[in-house]
Amino acid sequence: WVAEHREALIINNVSLDPRFKRLGRIPVGSIICVPLVDKSNFIGTLTASSQEVNAFNEKKVKMLTIFAEQAVLAITNARHAEIAQRQANQLEMLLHLSRSITTSLEPETLYRTILADVQRLVSCDVACIYLYRERRQELYSVAQWSRVYPEKAGIYEQEEADLVDTTDIQHETLSLYDTHAVPSLAAIHRHPMLVAPGQNGQESLSCARLAAPFVSKDKLYGVLSLKRAEAFDSEELRLIRNLSNMAAAALENTSLFQKVRSDQEQLRAILSSSSDGIAVLGIDSCFIEVNAAFGHLFGREPAQIIGMECMELFACNEEEGSDHCRELCMINRALQEEKPLPYVELDLQIQGTPHSLGLSITPVITQDGPFCLLIVHDVTSVRDASRMKANFLSMITHELRSPLNAINGYLDLTLEGIGGELNDQQREFMQRARAGSEHLYALIEDLLLLSRADAGQLRLSREIIQLKDVIINAVEEFELSARDRGITMVIDIAQDFPRLYADAVRIQQVLRNLISNALHFTPRGEKVIVSAYVEDYDALADEGQRVVKLQIKDAGSGIALEYQERIFDRFYQIPDTNNSRSGQGLGLAIVKMIVELHNGSILVESTPGQGSTFTCILPCLS
Known part of the structure; x- marks a missing residue:
């Protein structure tokens, strides 16, 4: 009352x-x-x-x-x-638990620590940890603590951590969107959930549930689920929520640690199984790490190479060493430019045996500082095969020139009337046959030139020449072809043009290839202009030296900007052109090679639909 x-x-x-x-x-x-x-x-x-x-x-x-x-x-x-x-004791316990949780980086050890700590804070009959599988959108049980183990009767005097099971449990899988599962509700809402006995129709009538999600930096890692006969109160909910926040941070650390470990193991597996030699070098050009294949290429154990300078391994300081590092070490140059270097091949003596190695050098910029990734291939057999092929091709093309010279000689004698006078029709037939043989001769010269270049046997026969005579001879070769196509050829060169110190045969080969391309892409009724002029100074030549600019201009379909850098590559042909393809894509590659052998350069200016202008820049005779 x-x-x-x-x-x-x-x-x-x-x-x-x-x-x-x-x-x-x-x-x-x-x-x-x-x-x-x-x-x-x-x-x-x-x-x-x-x-x-x-x-x-x-x-x-x-x-x-x-x-x-x-x-x-x-x-x-x-x-x-x-x-x-009580709150002070709980805070002290949470701090202690925080230290024990955050020092655990092994997953199973962390699970045992979390479940053991739960028993010190809140009494329960069953405690279970679920991990979140994002791809499958589900929760998967990985560890469980239970007050009653029928098969483990009589061992309850042990520590709580000893009663945690991580291997022999029946792994339970819950859908993230299962509205009758309390752990799923806690996960989807990212908030602790309480269910009193009998409150949820799908749960046991004699069971109360408490579930708290492991959330760190807005990322879900899993759920802690507790179960017992009597209901949980708000104070216990607060304790479990604090524990779950600390456990979430620990799970995040463990996840990151495991990912780093997995990445490192994967990287080591890739390095060890790779057939290519792979090495990592620091900013001091010393080797930090190398794989077994790299050591095998140089006949050394990987441990012997680590700490060694690259210049010592590649013998850059010796007379027979690589020319690529004479001015600046390739590693230092890659780090300074912060971009991969072009692929290079080196000829080295490794344990007294000549080897050819292909090198790819890529700088890598990280927060801890830059380093270089070096990938090495043994291309000795490839180079030997290429040299053999080039030598064979050189021999074949050289042998083809002898009968072709005989054909050309007799055609010239016939055209000169040695065998009798020719009528107009016969002379035209002979001239066309002579033009065809000249074209065949040019193709053989192209193949011979490339084969000699690949075999390292290409040499120029330089002499003082008159460029005007070379241009006239090259144009005369294509007069009949231009007339048949309805194209006018124009020569624009001054009478007092200076002399050049060059290989006349190779310069004529340059003109022949450029004029042939211009005629092929120029429509009927248009012009192909061959011109040459002198400039006192050009950025592409040495200061104070005059240069000759030899230009071939056509009125063809033009070249798109994205193709202009590749047209000088071997065997490359521009796709989707309206003109039918001809040749093997070697002409411009040979032009570039010959011009550069003369210490010159070649440029192209082109706009689709407005034609193209190729400019060869050559130094004048001093």
Whole structure:
């Protein structure tokens, strides 16, 4: 009655009042009872009794009420002190648990630590850790603690961590969108979930559930699920939420650690199994790491190469060493330019045996500093095969020139009338046959030139020449072909043009290839212009030296910008052109090679639909 009405009560004769319930064996005649209230919160009652009837009056009620107010203060202070002490103990425990959790980087050790720590904070019958599988959108149980193990009866004196199972559990899989599974609800909402016994129709009626997600930096790593017979309270929810936050950070660290370890193991597996030599060099050009294939290429153990300078390994300081590092080490140049270097091939003596190695050097910029990735291929057999092929091709093309020279000689004799006068039709036939043989001769010269270049046997026969004579001879070769196509050929060169120190045969080969291309792509009724002029200075030549610019201009379909850099590659032909393809894509590659052998360069200016202009820049005779 006092608790319900929050009022003091005096019963002078308990035998006459039905509200009195006798407790114990001590006889009671009268009783007084006052409520204990703290700011409208009822916390109990204070009761005094006497064996006599009519033992209490209003004065004693006031005295007991004053005493009750003091008791309320004492009880409230004691409760606050108890809560503060409990929270301090819990905070100390959480700090301890935080240290033990964050120092665990092995997954199974971390799972055991988390589940053991749960038992120190909240009592439960079953605790389970689920990990989140993002691709499958599901939760997968990886560790479980259970208070009852029928097969492990009698071992409960062990530490909680010893009762955690990570291998022999029945792995449970929950869909992330299973609305009847409390762990799934906690995961999808990223918030702890409480379910009282019987609250969820799909759960056991005698089971309460608490689930807290492991979320770190807005990323879900898993869920901690607890189960017991009695309901969980809000204080236990707060503790588990704090624990799950710390565990989430630990799971994130473990995940990153495992990923780094996995990446390192994968990288080591790739390096060890690669047939190519792979090495990593620092900014001091010393080897940091090499794989077994790299060591095998140089006849050394990988441990012997680590710490060695690349110049020592590649013998760059020796007379027979590589020319690529004479001015600046290739590694340093790659790091300075911060871009991969062009592929190079080196000829080295390795343990007294000549080898050809292909090198790819790529700088890698990281937060910890730059380093270079060096990939080495043994191309000795490829180079030997290429040289043999080039030598064979050189021999064949050289042998083809002898009968072709005989054909050309007899055609020339016939055209000169040695065998008798020719009528107009016969002369035209002979001229066309002579032009065809010249074209065949040019193709053989192209093949011979490339084969000699590949075999390292190409040499120029330079002499003082008149460029005008070379141009006239080259144009005359194509007069009939141009007339048949309805194309006008124009020569624009000054009479007092300076002399050049060049190989006349090779310069004529340059003109022949460029004019042939121009005629092929120029439509009927248009012009092909061959011109030459002198400039006192050009950025592509040495300062103070005059240069000759030899230009062949056509009125063809033009070349798109994206193809202009590749047209000088061997066998490359521009795709999707309206003109039918001819040749093997060697002409411009040969032009570039010959011009560069003369210490010159070649440029192309072209706009689709407006034709192209090829400019060969050659140094004049000093």
